[in-house]
Amino acid sequence: MLLFIMGIEEQQEIWTSGSNPAMNKSNFIAALESMDFDAESLKQVQSLDFTKQMAFTIGEEPQQVDFMTFVNMVKFEEAFDDKVLTEMDDIKLPVVHLNDLILMKMNTGRAQDKADIEELQRIQNSRE
Numbered sequence: 839m840l841l842f843i844m845g846i847e848e849q850q851e852i853w854t855s856g857s858n859p860a861m862n863k864s865n866f867i868a869a870l871e872s873m874d875f876d877a878e879s880l881k882q883v884q885s886l887d888f889t890k891q892m893a894f895t896i897g898e899e900p901q902q903v904d905f906m907t908f909v910n911m912v913k914f915e916e917a918f919d920d921k922v923l924t925e926m927d928d929i930k931l932p933v934v935h936l937n938d939l940i941l942m943k944m945n946t947g948r949a950q951d952k953a954d955i956e957e958l959q960r961i962q963n964s965r966e
Contacts, residue, residue, distance in 0.1 A: 839918055840865055842933045843942070851904040853934070855914040859888035859907075866905065873901060910945040912938045936962055 840862065843851035852869070854862040867883055879896050886892065891908040920935040934942070940958050943951040 839914070840869070840932070841914070841917060841921060842924075842931045843939065844924070844933050850902065851906070853906050853909060853914065853917075854888070855918070856889075856907060862907075863888040870896070870903070873897075873903075875901070909942045911941045 839855045839857070841853045843853055852866065854866065863883070863886070866888075867880055870880060870883065875897060883896065886894070888907060893904065893906040893908075895902060895904050897903055917934055917938045918932065920938055921932040922935055923930045924933045925931070936958060940955055940962070943955050943958070
C-alpha cells in the first residue's frame, strides 16, 4: 500500500506500509516507470531492502520523489484509513489527510516543517 504526501512544498513524497514489502517495492517501481524514470534509478530502487526503515530521494527536480517506509507519530494503517482520494491526471491517488500530515511534520526538527505546520494549521482552521 502506498500513500502520497502532499504538503506546502511542491515536492512529491510517497510513504509505504511495512507490510508486504515485495508488493510495495513492485508498486513503487511501477509508479516510477510510469513517470519515465531512467533505468539506472530503477536499478537503484530494485537493490533496496524494503523490509527496513528507510527514506531516500530519487530523481531530479521537477520529477524528484522522496520515499519513506516509516514516519514518526503516525501509524501507516491509521493514516491509510484516514486518507483522502485526490484525482490527478484521471488517476485517484490515496493522499495523507491534513491532520496526519501535521502530526508527521511535528517531530522532524526541520525549520521548513515548522513553517509548514503553521501554514497547514491556517488551512485547517479556514476549513472549520
